[in-house]
Amino acid sequence: MNTLPDRIARVLRQDVQSMHAYAVQPSAGFIKLDAMENPFALPAHLQQALGERLGRVAMHRYPAGRVDELKAALARHAGLPEDCALMLGNGSDELISLLAMACDVPGATLLAPLPGFVMYAMSAQLQGLRFVGVPLTADFELDEAAMLAAIEQHQPAIVYLAYPNNPTGNLWSDESIERIIQAAPGLVVMDEAYQPFASRDSMARLARWPQVLVMRTMSKFGLAGVRIGYMMGRRELIEQVDKVRPPYNISVLNAEAALFALEHADEYARQAGVIRAERQRLMAALSDMPGVRPFPSEANMILVRVPDAGAWFARLKQHGVLVKNVSALHPLLHNCLRLTVGTPEENTQMLQALKANL
Known part of the structure; x- marks a missing residue:
């Protein structure tokens, strides 16, 4: 283990030195079903058209007008109400960090259900805020x-509700969500990263509740490598949060790729339809496996409880299939694996590898 020289260690925050970095599994040579990515590439003719278009981008200029055009295109795509606005982030992760920065008032607390997306707690820690799970x-x-009860006790500045949730994949009761929104003294962020695969969304809540923000990403849409997140809310609220956003946080290449994708949204909708159908096929097959319990999902992943998550994860890797072992992330996830929904061929190979564990 490397140790920092004293002259360096004393200028770095102790809590940062004690943290674990966000881990990304090596995936070369595996069927990659661990990160909830869209498994489909663009058809060849669209790949060629995108390449030619990116080649014409003015990379010697800072992003400006095209980013504004992307914001307008995303607003149309999402059906943004007229009294609302939208801001962009370098993925949803940056938006989560910017929210923590904007709400860093003395004594502020962030609150979210657990298990949930790790960046909620991490953004609070990095900003020096308290996190309650x-x-x-x-x-x-x-x-x-x-x-x-937690809202009443801690009076959080932000309540995060992932909808569907990660890593569990489920949508929660709309009635419970409404009562939580009513009780929350600050902002309520509906994190809809997996919206392309879900049967419900929160856009109507923007019109009803001035403290509600809806956050989405183009990663699950099909552009995980492009890193475009966006957050929507009442115009006056978005204008305040947008003040802490770094200038030019979205590259002109990313903006152009995202605009191209929105112009071909029908292709991405077709891909999402295949993923939803494959999710149902996987659910049915997993439900028939003795000792395996899949949990309901409206995302592009399925959480399953198996007899021994560590052993099953290792044997899946031996069969060339990489999934996510989430069993150590929270006690409720004991012996759980998270399976990303892949292509039909990838899913068939994953099912064969799972059956080899029986």
């Missing part, structure tokens, strides 16, 4: 009573 029920539903 409220455990889900054993079936990964919102514990509404516990959430309301």
